[in-house]
Amino acid sequence: MGLTNRCATLSALLMMLALLLGGCQSLNTEPENSLYQQLGEREGIANVVEDLLYLIVEDERINQQFKGMDVAQFHRNLTDQLCELSGGPCAYTGREMRELHSDMAITDTQFNALAENLILAMEKNDIPTGAQNRLIKQLVPLYPDIRNL
Ligand code: HEM
The missing domain is CATH 1.10.490.10 (Globins)
Incomplete structure (x- = not known):
């Protein structure tokens, strides 16, 4: 896998992680924030x-x-x-x-x-x-x- 491809895979993974974490965060903080x-x-x-x-x-x-x-x-x-x-x-x-x-x-x-x-x-x-x-x-x-x- 070339460097560009690896970077693309990594950033796709990071984006998924960010989305996942963001999702969990809003699920977790919703009741506390009420x-x-x-x-x-x-x-x-x-x-x-x-x-x-x-x-x-x-x-x-x-x-x-x-x-x-x-x-x-x-x-x-x-x-x-x-x-x-x-x-x-x-x-x-x-x-x-x-x-x-x-x-x-x-x-x-x-x-x-x-x-x-x-x-x-x-x-x-x-x-x-x-x-x-x-x-x-x-x-x-x-x-x-x-x-x-
Ligand atoms: C944001 C402002 C206010 C809110 C949310 C509010 C809310 C309430 C509530 C829920 C009750 C019913 C309590 C009960 O059943 O005994 C009540 C009663 C009463 N409020 Fe207010 N009130 C406000 C402002 C005021 C102000 C500015 C005064 C007078 C300076 C006042 C004087 C009274 C009195 C004397 C009662 C008792 C009435 C009775 O037992 O017949 N209220 N209020």
């Missing part, structure tokens, strides 16, 4: 929501609105909602966003305060920044319902 996995599945999300609740209580911009709420129910329902929105195997069974928030006259400042606290809670739980952004992006479509626009 937003739900990156958030630490339902348990990780539940921890984030718990820390979010502590931050809400401390935050003078929004804590008045949350006075008297059922903390356990809020924790369960928001965890299910974020689990579902991140592609996890959960189903949110609480009331509609618009119906829930319609009497609260929530301002932009208050909406942003909640998003800010959610980011802080994710930060505290070592959620990668990319995953934080992806979760926030999933919440954007809820904005008009929560603001009652």
Whole structure:
């Protein structure tokens, strides 16, 4: 076999190897890359929501609105909602966003305060920044319902 031919065979082999490895890589990293996995599945999300609740209580911009709420129910329902929105195997069974928030006259400042606290809670739980952004992006479509626009 001439040198050119051998080189051609070698590069064909290398290309096949690269394709194979590339294929395996995408098969392997798909679940790890999913937003739900990156958030630490339902348990990780539940921890984030718990820390979010502590931050809400401390935050003078929004804590008045949350006075008297059922903390356990809020924790369960928001965890299910974020689990579902991140592609996890959960189903949110609480009331509609618009119906829930319609009497609260929530301002932009208050909406942003909640998003800010959610980011802080994710930060505290070592959620990668990319995953934080992806979760926030999933919440954007809820904005008009929560603001009652
Ligand atoms: C991205 C933003 C938000 C999301 C995803 C969200 C999500 C939720 C969810 C899933 C519930 C149901 C919990 C339950 O069943 O108890 C809920 C309830 C509630 N939300 Fe929001 N919310 C957001 C923004 C806000 C803001 C900005 C405020 C006020 C400043 C607020 C105040 C409340 C209150 C007080 C409840 C309890 C209502 C009740 O028990 O009747 N939310 N929210």
